[in-house]
Amino acid sequence: MSFLDPVSGAWASISGTASILSNPETVQKYYSPQLKAWLGDMGDGVHDGGPNDPRIGVIKLEAKLATHVAAKKGILGRATDTVKGAVKGEVPNINSIRELSMAELAEWRRTHQS
Incomplete structure (x- = not known):
């Protein structure tokens, strides 16, 4: 399952096992x-x-891995860094990436389920 904020470029991707609750x-x-x-x-x-x-129906997702990407700068800063990277032949470092492992997700479930 994925989500995108087209304005900021932030996105999240959650993978796992899905089931339909009806x-x-x-x-x-x-x-x-x-x-x-x-x-x-x-x-x-x-x-x-x-x-x-x-x-x-309701989609229930048992997450195994979650990845979240957030932009380090605003749209102009990202555009500037992307152009600089293209000119220099380097990949611009415009995002911060955070991954939650299966163990981290299991710990969150353990502490947040009623």
Whole structure:
């Protein structure tokens, strides 16, 4: 699963094992009426984009590795460093990268689950 902030260039990538939860209690807990805009109403009384629509489920991701990248500078600083790198034939050092290992993720789960 990946996320990108196109303005700052920051991104996160989480890899692991995914499963789909479709039990009504879980779907109701995380359901948002805004989903109707993406799913639409098929007019059959069942596939209406509501919380009981069988097309809706919750993706549960058991993370194994998480990587986060944040820009060290603003957009102008990154652009300047990228041009300098291209001129010098060097890779610009414009981001900081942080990885969370399986052990770190397991420790977080242990301390944050109720």
